[in-house]
Amino acid sequence: MTRQFKWDSGIGLLGLLLLFVGSYIGLFVAPSERYMGEVQRIMYVHVPCAWNAMLVYMLAFIFAIISLWTHRPKWDAATTAAAEVGIVLNSLLLVQGSIWARATWGVWWDWDVRLTTSLIMLLLFAGVLALRSFVHDASRRATWTAIATIVAFVDVPLVYFCVRWWRSLHQVQSTPDTVAPMMVVPLRINAFAILFIAIWMMTQRARLELDRRRQDQVSEPERLAPIGGSNNA
Amino acid sequence: MSIRATDSATLAIQTRGLGKRFGRQWALAHCDLQVRPGEVLLLAGANGSGKTTLLRLIAGLYKPTQGSMTIYGMDPDQEKLACRRTLTLVGHDNYLYSQLTALEMLQVWTRLRGAELEKAQAIELLREVDLHDRRDYPVGGFSAGMRKRLTLLRTRLEEPRLVLLDEPFSALDAAGQNLIEDWIEGYRSAGKTVVLASHNLPRSSRLCDRAFLLQEGQILWQGTGEAILDQVGTTV
Amino acid sequence: MSIRATDSATLAIQTRGLGKRFGRQWALAHCDLQVRPGEVLLLAGANGSGKTTLLRLIAGLYKPTQGSMTIYGMDPDQEKLACRRTLTLVGHDNYLYSQLTALEMLQVWTRLRGAELEKAQAIELLREVDLHDRRDYPVGGFSAGMRKRLTLLRTRLEEPRLVLLDEPFSALDAAGQNLIEDWIEGYRSAGKTVVLASHNLPRSSRLCDRAFLLQEGQILWQGTGEAILDQVGTTV
Amino acid sequence: MNLIGQALTVVRKDLLLEWRGKGRLISVLMFGVVTLLLFSFAVGPDSTLLRAAAGGFLVLALLLSSTLGLSESFRVEQEQRAIEGLLLLPVDPIALYYGKTLSNTLFLMLLAPVLTPVALILYSVQLDLKGLAVLLGLWTLAAAGLSAPGTLYAAMTSRLQSQDVLLPLLLFPLVIPVLMGAVKSITLILTGDPMSQVGSWAALLASFAIIYWSLCGLLFPHAIEEGI
Amino acid sequence: MNLIGQALTVVRKDLLLEWRGKGRLISVLMFGVVTLLLFSFAVGPDSTLLRAAAGGFLVLALLLSSTLGLSESFRVEQEQRAIEGLLLLPVDPIALYYGKTLSNTLFLMLLAPVLTPVALILYSVQLDLKGLAVLLGLWTLAAAGLSAPGTLYAAMTSRLQSQDVLLPLLLFPLVIPVLMGAVKSITLILTGDPMSQVGSWAALLASFAIIYWSLCGLLFPHAIEEGI
């Protein structure tokens, strides 16, 4: 099967290239952090993953609204793709964060606001996909995915606030916020790199979903020749 | 009621190229149906030929995969509630809450239609289907036919102009079947439209004005009620 | 097989004063039934007259409130498994797992009967009820009649000597009904005993050797198949 | 009939069903009590630990019982497809939703008055009457917040395989704000409330309820467009 | 066919159904994970408290997920009364019971390997590989103990209203020995086991399992005498 070169493959390649450049700068050019040392360099994927996960979830939310409005399969595919890519980025974020936490704080997990919010976000959208996997009828699946996505996304700000208040009696985890410029550059580059890769993954995933739907899409059978009877309507 | 078959506003049901697909399976395809008000229509066809699917599409319980339809000139997508007020369907299921009594079931249904049902009226209705002495029994303990009788009363609770019946005679004894036949005759003379799907051809063919034979989701043949008996004899 | 009606060992079913009460309601009472092997028996009666209750009692799904019975001379209380091996019942329900395919359903049933079903055999069986091209579809998507057809295949999976059928013709199309009629004829000539409850009197009365008319849980009348048509005409 | 009338008819029907199957309320309550007991076994005989977590355990027991109650509320609708019978009637889906949500809220509200005293005794915590009243008020807000998305999801999952797993799966992460709000505020009440933070937690619970009562009311008609 | 053959046929059928509805296992697992999370929210962000109760919470999450899994396992049987179809066949009720119990045990055994690591991370508890192996072994005993009465009760409640409430209601008090045994022994493993008490708790779990596997096998035929 020959495939013509699609715009999204271009974006994907660009993203990989940028990721390579950004990571190179991050790993070898940028200064190492005063307290945490070399582990800190994990930040150059960690933070971009966090930003992009959020962004992609927001896209899922927007697609879900459009999907509910139009009932067009392509928006359902887009919603699913965004939710899934969001979950991938979110999981990466959690894994990277845990590794980082293990190295710096000595534990895999801590009940910090951002950590907790990220975990809940992951579970919220994983629930959406679980629901989706149980619905067999395509159009109902689209509607229910959209509804669950909307309901889940609206919850994110509430979760954020409640976790903040929940923590408020205890000390807030200190994070370095004074950042050297040589740290900002790779961060920015990688943010765009992961954004591009995310877009690429989403388009691929949406295509796959549409392909799958198309495979199921059997065209209507031939019209049978009516027998006998005149149309006595 | 004067009839011009081409004018969808005056038709009870009009479908254009209606089709429904489940997964890779077309349960119904190319369905063009024109039903005039006051007609009694029979849907016949082998098991799995798409009768239930068609009735559920008309009732708005399925969304069509393809095509469009109007019910008394209304588009079900736009005027869902108005359509629901116009029609009633009794399908394979009985829609009962096993803990409620027969009387309470009737009251729940009527109230949700926006009306009020006096107890005397309800008993009268139950008497029609010979359940009046079971009115205070929970329906969970009813026999198959008793449930069917109760559910069929839904068609008499309000004034739906379009009555959709999916195998109304099944599970009923001879007396029950005669009763439903009388009801359908009554609906016809009251100018209501009835669409019924049934395998009881001897009974339903003599009731209907027109009959449709479905096969693999398509309308294969249409004609009069008498003709379908011969037709089925030759094709099925 | 020679028959002496008084000898319970040679009778397929013998009930003595069988009765079943639900709450304050006697669904069946004073039921004395003697069925000889190889007979086809029809249970007729209005809705709620106790047909299903009787069949379920015989099948061992209900425990009698009163009375006793034997099946081919066996006491169902003592020899439950032997009785189950002897009989099969297809009731109002379909006993299906919606996620399994038609083929898998047949295989599960056969295996639990202690036999093994070759795929070719299974397809042959499915072909009989015209479901062979749906063999790999999950039965959850089957139409009412297709489910019924599949479940009725249970009577053909093994060699039960007593076949209990509760409204076997309902939900089936004309071809299906003919098929079941043929099956029942076949069972009779193979010396099997069949008890069927049905509201389709024209069809079932010409099938049966003897007919019973139930009313309010009691046997009101018994006679031949032809006679019941007149009987029902006068009493119901 | 207007929307409100229809919604109230749905509530009335649900209350009648509840009345008939009184068993459901009682067994949900007993489930809650047993869960409270389990927590104390799970934590062990250390009573300081127990007392510190008492508020949390009470809320957890309430939440677990609520989820069971919610999924039960659609079980009876599906048994003989009664819900399809409702959908076929000219009932506005919005009325159906709010009726069902209201009756579920009422049901959930009944849990706290029973489970709270049990928790107080089991975990040996003291509470004066005023505190109890505030607690019940907070639980009312929480119950409203739970039943809005709970009813929507219970409807959507009611016909799927494994509803009883799917419903908590969808609902628990969603209602974490309710859980935290309730745990925090109830713990504050139990331990005394020096900084009067209860108000802001109550505000969180109220806003959750308001947001989801409106949002789910908008979404429900779409959810049942093709029946449930 | 002999008893064992029939029982294995039942297991095979259940595994096939499980395979078809893969969703069930995954969602029960996700439910467990979400429950673990809920516990930490209920207790608050205080990690010492959390760590002290970690074993208890893990076992509770396992128990709650197990109950859901058990009641699901009869849901599919009741949907179109498939269970009646089985009861009509010449299947020995004892084979039916042990088949169903075995497949439920297998199902429950799969929960611990997933939930334990999650609990370890969330509650910041350490465990070496040997400890993990012992823990999984203990859970296998506990799973066997749970599914013996669990299957019996799930069958008995499967056609009643509100099974999902009734089952835990009946089961939780009954399995408190399992709960306590599992909590105690798992906590010992997590905190280190100086006095090697794990053995005696494991013996408790094993004897519970043995007693209920035999007892419920005897009782089950009576339970289904008139169908379920």
Ligand code: HEM
């Ligand atoms: C599982 C563990 C972790 C998770 C889920 C997580 C999550 C996140 C999220 C969601 C953000 C984006 C916040 C925003 O831009 O508003 C973020 C940013 C950040 N995280 Fe993490 N994180 C984790 C562990 C860590 C650890 C262990 C460290 C370092 C000690 C760390 C350092 C940072 C830094 C420096 C930022 C950028 C802060 C900023 O932009 O102001 N994270 N993290």
Ligand SMILES: Nc1ncnc2c1ncn2[C@@H]1O[C@H](COP(=O)(O)OP(=O)(O)OP(=O)(O)O)[C@@H](O)[C@H]1O
């Ligand atoms: N589980 C039950 N609980 C309470 N009453 C019952 C139960 N099953 C049957 N009955 C009652 O017993 C009587 C006989 O019921 P049965 O189902 O045997 O009738 P049937 O002859 O099969 O009727 P149908 O032709 O409608 O199927 C009815 O009055 C019914 O209400």
Ligand SMILES: Nc1ncnc2c1ncn2[C@@H]1O[C@H](COP(=O)(O)OP(=O)(O)OP(=O)(O)O)[C@@H](O)[C@H]1O
């Ligand atoms: N929910 C569904 N999922 C998958 N396939 C379905 C579904 N509903 C119907 N079908 C398929 O659509 C076809 C038509 O089914 P339908 O129920 O309309 O038949 P029917 O004419 O009512 O048959 P019967 O006389 O047996 O009731 C069948 O092949 C059936 O398998």
Ligand SMILES: [Mg+2]
């Ligand atoms: Mg049909």
Ligand SMILES: [Mg+2]
């Ligand atoms: Mg019957």
